[in-house]
Amino acid sequence: MKKDNVNNLSEQVSRYALTTKQLNIFLEDLKDLIQLNSKLIINCNKEDVKVFKKQIKLEEFIKIIDSYKNSECILEDDERKLVIYKGDPYLTLHICLQALIKRIKVILIHDEFMLGVNEVLLAIFNEALKEHNIFNLVNRESDYSINKIKEIEKLVDGIVVIGDTSVFQGLDIEKNIKYYPYNNIMLYCENEELEELQEAMYIYANENQYEMEILYEDTLEEAINIINSDEFVNMAILLTKSEESKTDFETLIKDKDVYVNNNPFKQGVNGKIYNYLV
Numbered sequence: 001m002k003k004d005n006v007n008n009l010s011e012q013v014s015r016y017a018l019t020t021k022q023l024n025i026f027l028e029d030l031k032d033l034i035q036l037n038s039k040l041i042i043n044c045n046k047e048d049v050k051v052f053k054k055q056i057k058l059e060e061f062i063k064i065i066d067s068y069k070n071s072e073c074i075l076e077d078d079e080r081k082l083v084i085y086k087g088d089p090y091l092t093l094h095i096c097l098q099a100l101i102k103r104i105k106v107i108l109i110h111d112e113f114m115l116g117v118n119e120v121l122l123a124i125f126n127e128a129l130k131e132h133n134i135f136n137l138v139n140r141e142s143d144y145s146i147n148k149i150k151e152i153e154k155l156v157d158g159i160v161v162i163g164d165t166s167v168f169q170g171l172d173i174e175k176n177i178k179y180y181p182y183n184n185i186m187l188y189c190e191n192e193e194l195e196e197l198q199e200a201m202y203i204y205a206n207e208n209q210y211e212m213e214i215l216y217e218d219t220l221e222e223a224i225n226i227i228n229s230d231e232f233v234n235m236a237i238l239l240t241k242s243e244e245s246k247t248d249f250e251t252l253i254k255d256k257d258v259y260v261n262n263n264p265f266k267q268g269v270n271g272k273i274y275n276y277l278v
Contacts, residue, residue, distance in 0.1 A: 044116030
């Protein structure tokens with residue numbers, strides 16, 4: 001075999017057979033590119049903050065990248081997936097990295113939330129991929145309508161919806177669809193004195209792409225039962241002055257992130273991370 005053919009074959013194989021060592025090199029390159037473009041990311045975020053009031057942290061991006069070190073790369077059968085979510089940039093990075101590790105081609109579709117940061121982040125990721133001879137792995141579609149989703153779904157093997165319950169429930173599609181809760185909250189306030197805090201949390205949630213439902217049940221037990229039975233909720237908040245209620249809530253809530261008299265909006269990236277592209 002000629003040398004040029006050998007080099008070409010090696011390049012083709014590298015696109016589809018990423019080793020853990022190669023992945024770790026890529027992750028370091030990606031972190032370097034994020035640091036190199038930090039001013040651009042921050043400037044884009046300034047524009048986003050004016051509208052959406054969400055401040056991103058560069059160190060959170062670095063933490064996410066580091067969380068994928070030494071991952072085992074799995075070669076899928078040229079699978080294509082459509083991923084629908086609200087546009088949280090941290091989630092964008094998770095999806096991109098999982099697409100690389102599983103070698104799944106992904107089309108991202110979300111609304112204009114944090115559009116500036118998302119576009120820069122995706123450009124940085126694709127630039128890092130290009131340095132490793134990987135192309136067309138992750139692309140983004142700007143039309144966030146049900147009609148566009150139904151149009152794209154004909155081109156993919158599966159659909160993943162993350163955190164957008166209304167879109168998931170509105171999709172009348174026979175194709176395989178998986179739903180993952182993300183930033184979906186139920187809140188129960190046990191004391192009238194804390195209702196002002198409840199209202200402030202609700203306003204903040206609406207401004208920052210969280211789905212929050214406030215429960216007005218008569219008892220804490222009823223609220224706990226409702227929260228546990230809702231598959232679309234991944235975060236549960238209790239506002240209370242009772243230590244007994246705090247203990248019961250923390251003990252009885254199952255498979256949710258629990259916050260009692262605590263701010264869930266300052267959470268980092270060290271919580272539960274779903275493998276969205278399974």
